[in-house]
Amino acid sequence: MQMKRLLGSLVAVSLVATLAVGCGGNKSKETAKGDFSVGLVTDTGGLNDESFNQSANMGLQKAKNDIKVDVKAQESKKDDDYVPNLTRFAKDKRNLIWGVGFKFDKAIPDVAGEFKDSKFAIVDSNLGGKIPSNVVAVTFKDEEGSFLAGVAAGKTTKTNQVGFIGGMSSPLIKKFEAGFTAGVKQANPKATVKVVYAESFSDATKGRSLAKSLYDGGADIVYHAAGGVGKGLFDEVKSREAGKYWAIGVDMDQSRLAPEHTLTSMIKRVDVAVFEITKQAKEGTLKLGTEVNFGLKDEGVGLSKNSKISPEVMKQVEEFKQKIIKGEITVPSK
DSSP states (O other): OHHHHHHHHHHHHHHHHHHHHTSOSOSEEEOOOOSSEEEEEOOTTOTTSSSHHHHHHHHHHHHHHHSOOEEEEEOOSSGGGHHHHHHHHHHTTOSEEEEESGGGTTHHHHHHHHOTTSEEEEESOOGGGOOOTTEEEEEEOHHHHHHHHHHHHHHHOSSSEEEEEESSOSHHHHHHHHHHHHHHHHHOTTOEEEEEEOSOSSOHHHHHHHHHHHHHTTOSEEEEEOGGGHHHHHHHHTTSOTTTSEEEEEESOOGGGSTTTEEEEEEEOHHHHHHHHHHHHHHTOOOTTEEEEEOGGGTSEEEOSSOOOOHHHHHHHHHHHHHHHTTSSOOOOO
16 A cells, blocks of 8 residues: 555655754755745744654655645644644645644634635544545544553463553543553553543643643553643652552653653554555645545554563564454544
């Protein structure tokens, strides 16, 4: 499948992209010129969130390098920046304009309605099924990847208590929670899942406080779906005994944040989606007014290869994965 063919080639560009997003505090990052131009607007997590904004930019950098498009990424410092940032790219007549995150679910339709000749793409929202004719919605079966993370946690926990830290309370993050909880219960009916929300995607201090509370309360494994808030989780777990306390990352391999304490990460291939959709737009094959949904079957979600999961547990994770792919298990999304 297209997704599978792209996975290997994206690894090579990941270092380049990571360097690109880590080069300072400028709001706007511009790269090489080309005949086809793309603009990408982040949510308030920013380009260095170690999460889906950063992953999206990796896909953008791959498009720059592999298919020679002119790319520019614009960070949003507050929610009120979404409309003006999108509008700026539309006025620049960029061929494709990305809004990264479900928080663009109002800004994208508004700007797309004003600039009907421009093409837009949104990550993590299907706009309630009302997708404008000049927009493509990119979504993921986050619950499926989170289920596998839950299986790993349920089979690994020694206390039979695990935790989940969500970012903003929303249908999207509830998918992560629901899938993770279901995976834990399938793997270990005796285990309990304590759920907390930061109501933020950027407050790392709040993330550390919530993580401390979960660990102090008996959890030995905590999974987050909270963007930049998750950095606080990794800060906290690093202060604890390695091999006894674990964190599970999200969206991209986050093991570098706490190498000896990261059990695994639930990978969401936003980078692959951004590259593939951009490539289709340049080739003129992109189907607008539609939703594109990536799941386990096409490797749009899954667990990172860099993990501390034991071989025995990994074997069981793989068995559950195949059952989901075959339709033998339907993972809840809420």
